[in-house]
Amino acid sequence: MQEFFINSDGIKIHAKLEMPQGNPKQCPLCIVQHGLTGHMEEVHIVGVAAALREVGVATLRVEMYGHGKSGGRFERHTLLKWVDNMLDVIDYAKELPFVTDLYLCGHSQGGLLTMIMGALRPHDLKAIIPMSPAIVIVNSALTGSMFGMSFDPKHIPDRIYMGDPELAEEGTKPSYFCGDYFRIAQHLHIDEIIDGYAGPVLLVHGTADVGVPAQDSIDAAKRYANAQIALLEGDDHGYHRHLDEACAAVQRFVSSL
Numbered sequence: 001m002q003e004f005f006i007n008s009d010g011i012k013i014h015a016k017l018e019m020p021q022g023n024p025k026q027c028p029l030c031i032v033q034h035g036l037t038g039h040m041e042e043v044h045i046v047g048v049a050a051a052l053r054e055v056g057v058a059t060l061r062v063e064m065y066g067h068g069k070s071g072g073r074f075e076r077h078t079l080l081k082w083v084d085n086m087l088d089v090i091d092y093a094k095e096l097p098f099v100t101d102l103y104l105c106g107h108s109q110g111g112l113l114t115m116i117m118g119a120l121r122p123h124d125l126k127a128i129i130p131m132s133p134a135i136v137i138v139n140s141a142l143t144g145s146m147f148g149m150s151f152d153p154k155h156i157p158d159r160i161y162m163g164d165p166e167l168a169e170e171g172t173k174p175s176y177f178c179g180d181y182f183r184i185a186q187h188l189h190i191d192e193i194i195d196g197y198a199g200p201v202l203l204v205h206g207t208a209d210v211g212v213p214a215q216d217s218i219d220a221a222k223r224y225a226n227a228q229i230a231l232l233e234g235d236d237h238g239y240h241r242h243l244d245e246a247c248a249a250v251q252r253f254v255s256s257l
Helices: 043-054 079-094 109-120 136-143 179-185 190-195 214-223 243-255
Strands: 002-008 011-018 027-033 058-062 099-107 127-131 159-161 176-178 201-206 227-232
Touching: 002 079, 011 079, 027 043, 027 079, 027 109, 043 058, 043 099, 043 243, 058 079, 079 099, 079 109, 079 179, 099 109, 109 127, 109 136, 109 190, 127 243, 136 179, 159 179, 176 179, 190 214, 201 214, 201 243, 214 227, 227 243
Parallel strands: 027 058, 027 099, 099 127, 127 201, 201 227
Antiparallel strands: 002 011, 011 058, 159 176
16 A cells, blocks of 8 residues: 655645555556545445555545645645546556556545546546445535525525534534535536536435435436446445445446446
């Protein structure tokens, strides 16, 4: 395992690169990324990365702006800053001499980012794996309600304090979100993002996810040109009941590519 930082326009992006067993000279690489308030050592992130390596795929776990050990303050993070970070991570990964194909896997807000990156870099990413993608962030920004926060979506304040931090994932406990987080989210067009990627897609979602509706992934799977969906019956946002099933679905998917 190699631990290091990737430079993203002056921001240090914390990364861990791990090779599959046997340390092959060439193999695919999957970038694996956490969600909102999350980090690379969460059980579901570590589990999915390990499952990928079991089937011969190297993994690059990364932490985005304002999260984990990466640079930037959570209170200043936005999806655009995450997009900037991931563009630089993809550029870094493309240049690794052992990489044959590049995949991107992200959970929750990272799943939404994965969808965005598919549209932005369709020729760099052979496949994408949005896990419980938080498409709901866009709807929340438009309606003015998220994680116990309420605000006027037409007059978004510069600071919005989280009403119930326990609704966020484990990891960073934010004191507030910047208004730009929601202003930017309001202008994401999910249908256009989906239509921008024609490669293989695997969506994974628990049917009992309270914060991020599984129906969003079901609808996205129908719209994508080449998508599969793994629905985990009765499972929550972090796959606390059926992480093994989530990992198995990811293994089957990448093994079929």
